[in-house]
Amino acid sequence: MQRLFEVLQSIGVTTRRNTISVNDAELPLIGLLEGDEATDEEDPVNRPIPAPRRVTMTPHVVVVTGRGRGSPPADIGPGLNELYAEVLRVVLNDAQLAALTLDGRGLRFVGIETDLALGRMMLGQMAVKFAITYALRPTDL
Secondary structure, three states, rough: OOHHHHOOOOOOOOOEEOOOOOOHHHOEEEEEEEEEEOOOOOOOOOOOOOOOOEEEEEEEEEEEEOOOOOOOEEEEEEEEHHHHHHHHHHHHHHHHHHOOOOOHEEEEEEEEEEEEEOOOOEEEEEEEEEEEEEEEHHHHH
């Protein structure tokens, strides 16, 4: 998760981990939420207890953008899409992050969920989901 956070910080907008409280002055904003982890049920059941186990974590990258003062609400979509494309570009092309995954191939884009929010100003929000598979080695904990 630390490497994913560093990669997201490289985009150059406000980036937070495990919180997505939004202050208009900090937009655009990227929030990294831990998400879930699940073991691979295809792992052999007769393996030794401390043997490595395949685990897939699904962090959520929350992208929030708003419209500038005086700009129309229609500007939110293009701004959100630009930031979304940049998140995909930096995450899916980071060699160090890929190297941390199981066999160097355990990173994939899962999808997005979008939402519009009304507050003091209109916001566009998007949760970008990735699946990152790694080897959990109990002896390394």
